[in-house]
Amino acid sequence: MTRLRIAVQSKGRLADGGLDLLARCGLRFSYGRNKLHQSAQNMPVDLMLVRDDDIPSFVASGACDYGIVGENVLREKYPAQDADSPLEIAMNLGFAGCTLKLAVPVDSAVDNWADINGLRIATSYPSITDNFLRSKGVQAQMVEMSGSVEVAPRLGISDLVCDLVSSGATLEANGLKPFATVLESEAVLIRRTQSVSPVVEATAEILMRRAAGVIASGQTKYIMLNAPADRIDEITALLPGSDAPTIAQIAGRDDVVALHAVCRERVFWETLEALKAQGARAILVLPIEKMLS
Ligand code: PRT
């Protein structure tokens, strides 16, 4: 096998982010999303578009070399503390962030860990939840559900839920409040711990370097401005997360210079106003599409 095979969710929260990231890494595919299997036209990479729950076992079995999946789904079958795990996280991908939380009805009497002993917890993540509670000395009863977990207490099926939360609106709409955080999750790139062929690994290395550049460029901005020549230090100090700026002369002026810098943190309006107060003019903030350090 000389082609890198990556498993990606076919539809759902990880599909758009995953395919978009691969496209921004330069991969070109000729088909839409309806095909289960797609070959890149410009790199030795094949995609398998599948359900997210299948991705860890596809990679573990060798059907695919890498996969894009939520850390929550990975950890349900392959706990982080398992030293013999056939899978590892190659890199964090910075999207689809969410938190697996234990939540109780707003009028619940549950107040501390001991109160949870013997209660029923509805969840799609019984293994993560049970391991977490055992680490707190709690033994509870897992009620496994594949979806709509948040309605379980109202239906009398469970006393608590353990579910993914992003905005918190679903918990609130169902009369639930967070009790504890079980796992912070985001999309991750996974691979087998047993190494794949060197040719395939070389392709994966190129893609991961590009992906790191795409992720890093997310917040990074390129700032261009004209600065009074005697205020360069003050203006540089205001630029968030930047290395030494480039200073260029402006034709016919020796009192003003052009200053360019890459800022790796968010640039707020307040920063621009502070730059202006130091005499900076013609300030431009530009997005950066790709970065390779
Ligand atoms: O069909 P397939 O099995 O492939 O997809 P799926 O239905 O199992 O998964 P999908 O697409 O819903 O989610 C895929 C992954 O996205 C999850 O495994 C997480 O890693 C990640 N993710 C990020 C989320 C959320 N945010 C999220 N908010 N997954 C689910 N939710 C749900 C949550 O279960 C709850 O119902 O959104 C609701 C809560 O959202 P808030 O904003 O109201 O708090």
Ligand code: ZN
């Ligand atoms: Zn799923």
